[in-house]
Amino acid sequence: MAVDAREFKRGMRQLASAVCVVTTSVDGVRNGLTATAVMSLTADPPQVGVAVNKSASAFAMLSTSGRFAVNVLSRAQQPIAEVFSGAGGVKGAARFETGDARWSTGVTGAPLLDAASVSLDCSTARQVDLGTHVLFVGLVEDVRACDERAPLLFLDGGWGGLIRD
Ligand SMILES: Cc1cc2nc3c(=O)[nH]c(=O)nc-3n(C[C@H](O)[C@H](O)[C@H](O)COP(=O)(O)O)c2cc1C
Structure with missing residues (x-):
């Protein structure tokens, strides 16, 4: 029996x-979007995946640029x-002018956010059509990590932080 989309989202x-x-x-x-559908795929070669809705304003650029960066906030x-x-x-x-955010350009040409927990600078290895979304598979060309920072999390429709044991 098919699962109702609302149940799935809930x-x-x-x-x-x-x-x-x-x-x-x-x-x-430059263009970009906030995303949580991000995953580590393989270490050898180093690959990550990002699922992007075709309706996102950044989608067209993502599908043609051949590069993207995943900035973990x-x-x-x-x-x-x-x-x-x-x-x-x-x-x-205009999204890149937010507050005092500073950006630089990675080796692929993708924008990297200074002071992100880590930025993964990727060339686009593959695009997998998932219907409403496309899974962008990125070959990680460079990793720019900051010192450990408290991560931003999203749960049940709200922002939060991590409390460690
Ligand atoms: C916490 C959070 C996580 C999101 N994750 C994703 C995602 O993984 N993929 C995606 O396509 N959109 C995701 N979105 C929605 C996009 O950020 C949003 O649709 C887009 O930036 C706004 O659309 P626009 O660029 O067309 O204005 C997420 C939004 C929020 C608030």
Whole structure:
């Protein structure tokens, strides 16, 4: 029996996730979105996956640029997560002007967020059509890690942090 989509979404709200901002650029024009459908795939070769909705404003650029970065956010970077999720109606390159966020350009040309917990700079290895979404498989060309920072998490529709045992 098919599972109702609402039931599925209600269940997935209980999956606590690290929050990432996935960025790309084409001819110097930057775009990006907040994403939690991010996973480590393989270590050899180093690959990550990101599922992106075809309706996202950054989708077209992601599918043509051949590069993207996965910026894993720290707890202090929640305002960046909000803007890149479309809150406030900020679109496209203007999202990169949020607060005092600083960005640099990775070896692939993708935008990297300074002070992210870690930024994975990827060339796009494969795009897998999943219907509403495309799974972008990235070959990690560079890893830029900061010192350990408290992670930003998302659970049951809300932002939070991690309390360690
Ligand atoms: C916590 C959180 C996680 C999200 N994860 C994803 C994701 O993994 N994939 C995706 O396509 N959209 C995800 N979104 C939605 C996109 O961030 C959002 O649709 C997009 O940035 C806004 O659309 P726009 O760029 O068209 O304005 C997430 C949103 C939030 C708030």
